Amino acid sequence: MLRRRRFVSLGTKLTLSVVLALAVATFVIAQRLGNVARAREIEAKAIAASMLCNLVVESLAPAVDFGDQDALTTELVRLKKNPEILYAGVWGRENELPLAEQGIRTFGGVRPPPGSALSIGAERISVVRELSDPQGASLGIVLTEFSLKAEIARGEETRRQILTYATLLGLGLSLMVFGITRLQVIRPLHRLVSATRVLEGGTRAHVQVESNDEIGALGGAFNAMSAAIADRETRLADANRELTQLLDNMRQAIVVFDAAGKLVGFRSRQADAVFGARELEARSVVPLLYPDAPDGVEAAAFRAWLELAFSLSPLDFQQALDLAPPQAVLSDGTRQSVLSLDFLPLAKADKVEQIMLLATDISEQLELERRVRLQDAEHAHQLLAMRRLLAGGGQLLVSLLDGARSRVEHIARILSAPGELDIPAIDDIFRKVHTIKGEARAFDLTELGRSSAVLEDYLELLRSRARNLSRLPSPEDRQELADKLAEVVRATDAAATLIVEASPIGPAILEQVTVRRSDLDRVVEIAELQGGAIYGAVRRLAARPFGESLLYLTEAVPSWGERYGKLVVLDVEGRDVAIPLELTRVLPAALTHLARNAVAHGIETPQERQLTEKPARAVIQIEAREAHDSVEIMFRDDGRGLDRARIRLAAGALGAFGSDEELIFVPGLSTSAQTSLAGRGVGLDAVRQDLKNVGYDIGVASGPQGTTFRIFSAAAPISSRLQAQEGTA
């Protein structure tokens, strides 16, 4: 187990070691020196004692020789007066007991062994000397013991002095070591430590390098490292800034959250825009995604997912993504934004620590897709209707429906007739139904085809029963047949409605017949020569429904709008109004021109329209109506109206004068840059000229809410002239 150890300064450690080493050395040296000094003292004492004993022997020998006890005692008492002498004893030749003694001996009254000897004990020196008469004959022995107390004390004193001096020397040395360490090691190291702290704080640090030793080298290395770190930090910061910029520039709002759902660390600038800076202060991801319903089922599912996602290893995270919310919808009261959500695991040590949420606002994309889908559907629908009708299918379809109706009536009559429904009757019904089914399928009338197939299957069943089991249909079977027939009738009506809806000329399609244009032109020519009522009737016959003049426009206007980034719908009224033959020859081109101008110039983009509080979707309304003996066509758009300033500028350049409404018809006048759709300056004057050639004229009224063109019969139209002729004829 790792235990945090207390901080002990390097200086203290060094000093303590020095003190310890010095103490041990001092003690050993003092001990040794003390011992040497004491040994010297004792040696000197032993020599002195030996010499003194030699003198004592001289003075004691006569007393022993003469057996003079008193003199012997007196001599010993005198000797004992010397404080150094602890004991003195004299033995005769044979006696075990001493002849005389003074003081206390170390070992009782035992006679020492004969012969001279000197022995040194712990506290005393014993000297034995032979007593002899002048002839050299042995008289006895003398034992003298000297105290060593003084010598021992002196030795101790010497040792104490050595100890004192050594201690003082040791202290001095320690102080010196401490000072040097502090100055040369500790202080530079302190500087390094504080520089490291500065470095940890993220600031570049530099230490003053003064010494030329290891510490100096360390300082140099530190400075180099600090510079390298600072450099790396700078590069890292640059990289981070670039990453942040990159993420900021992505359209994704990025936030990071932990297992508790708390937002942590980085968030992209887009996050502020998408979620709102204030909402981000909530610091939690759940209310961020589900601000309206933090307790709703979506928030609950998200919380459950968080629990799962953070319990998985990063490798298994992919599995969790299936259960992550794919989208979230934020609403700020006025507009909804749909966010597409992506989640990335941020792992540390094989564990998902945090999750990065990348939210992309896909509202515009969804809206665009929806618009395209709508347009596609509309387009397909129109194309299909167009294809059938252009192929003359309009009339064919109508006749198919008429045929289907009469067949249904025929079947209904058979069913309601009294009597049994026999095999020939069933066969008759079967043939009729089969025809309806075949025709319906040929024209893709799905519902009619399906219902007639159901009826046919049932008839097949009844027929086989009748043939094989000789069992004719019961009243219940008849009822069943009638019900299925009703389905066919319903499908027929639905098909008729569809045809009228799809028809560019409206319900008139149900009454159309197809003739060759060349035949018709020939008839008109002949009738014109004859004049009179027949000519009027032929002209009416030659007239075409207004819807036909718009065949191209219905398809073109939405696609022009797409090209110009504008939303435009075409609204047509009076599809079945009969347009005189001569007008049908110029009307499609004229209307196409007006529509192109409107889409390219008059109609604003959805953004511009929102600024002027108009609906984003612009409407071009084209209406045909019968007026007096002729027709009148109104072409309206709800765009920005005529650009009067430009018209005058352009007119001024051409030297033309008049009202704006007249100036736009001046030949060569163009207000806009040339585009592929409009703006070549040949146009409205050509339109007017074309119309005038067939007896019609065009006028305009314009305001900020739109422009209206009116195509009307000129003052003396051919038709009125003709009618006048008719009147006079």
Next chain:
Amino acid sequence: VTKGKILVIDDSEVVLGRIRRVLDQAGFEVVTTTQTVGAARHLRGADLVILDYHMPGMTGQAVAESLRAAALAVGMTPDIYLYTSDPMISRSLPGFEGCFAKKGDDDALLAQVDAAFRLRRLREAGNRSRGL
């Protein structure tokens, strides 16, 4: 293969038609009924039940109770959600897994149904990992 089966109970055919169309297009199998009594016979295979609250004769709560009893009897555990925009009702919901809000907003309905299915799968995954 559908994304799951949903039983929707509401007293308005108009509402049901709309919900049916939305969920059908999103790939769910949808069964709808205006019948509060005997609704349990439509329960077979349903993962989710969406209930209106105000219905003639019976509250959504009573319907939920009877459905749950019927489901338990055949060993099914459908998730039952209330569908209302009334915050007063959505606040206390004994007997319901939760509440779908914003009634009438088709996109919001789809998002909530998706979330309910995710929640169901997450719960199942949780039960599996706990060994239940």
